[in-house]
Amino acid sequence: MPLFEHHVFICTNERDESAARPSCALEGSKKLKSAFKDAIKDAGLKHKIRANDSGCLDQCEHGPVVVVYPEAVWYGNVHPGDVEEIVTEHLVGGRPVERLRLADSCLNTDHCPHRKSKGK
């Protein structure tokens, strides 16, 4: 079989409510993951696209966070109502949904301006 055309990782990390940083599960990402699974299945794309739980993607201030590979497109503040657009426009149409993309300046840095705490 060919490799997945897209592999969608949805952070479902859950911290204690008192933790210094937020966590995607507390922002509803488990329902988001189910919405991706359902939408991919309903579109008949199960063997082309996989939606996957992931542990912390370390972009916690932007949750729920999603990263799509192999193209390395990062999305933040994604909710179930956004899934159809991501599937139709990005995963099928090849056009990432710009309004949901994380800014490059927030990715892969301890100094994201949205990050208030260095704690876990």
Place this chain on the structure above:
Amino acid sequence: MPLFEHHVFICTNERDESAARPSCALEGSKKLKSAFKDAIKDAGLKHKIRANDSGCLDQCEHGPVVVVYPEAVWYGNVHPGDVEEIVTEHLVGGRPVERLRLADSCLNTDHCPHRKSKGK
């Protein structure tokens, strides 16, 4: 900051011991993830390479399973003793470790010859 040069997802899914399919956590993948984290940190590559927990990658008969993006290289039966070679040869040197790669015929299929059960 630039995107991660490599994003390493290590399946840490854990099923009950009586489940129809095996699961990577029961094959030791939590220690494997820690070994990747440590090796990446020790090599000074923390902002270039991220090791991440993932949920089930659905290659359960080949666990512990690892997939590296953006290049979509899949590895199976990976143990902590393999980590240094993957980091040095693949993630730094750009040469995937062929002896650990999953066969294309086992990926993304319900009919992998190693799969005994259709159950979860």
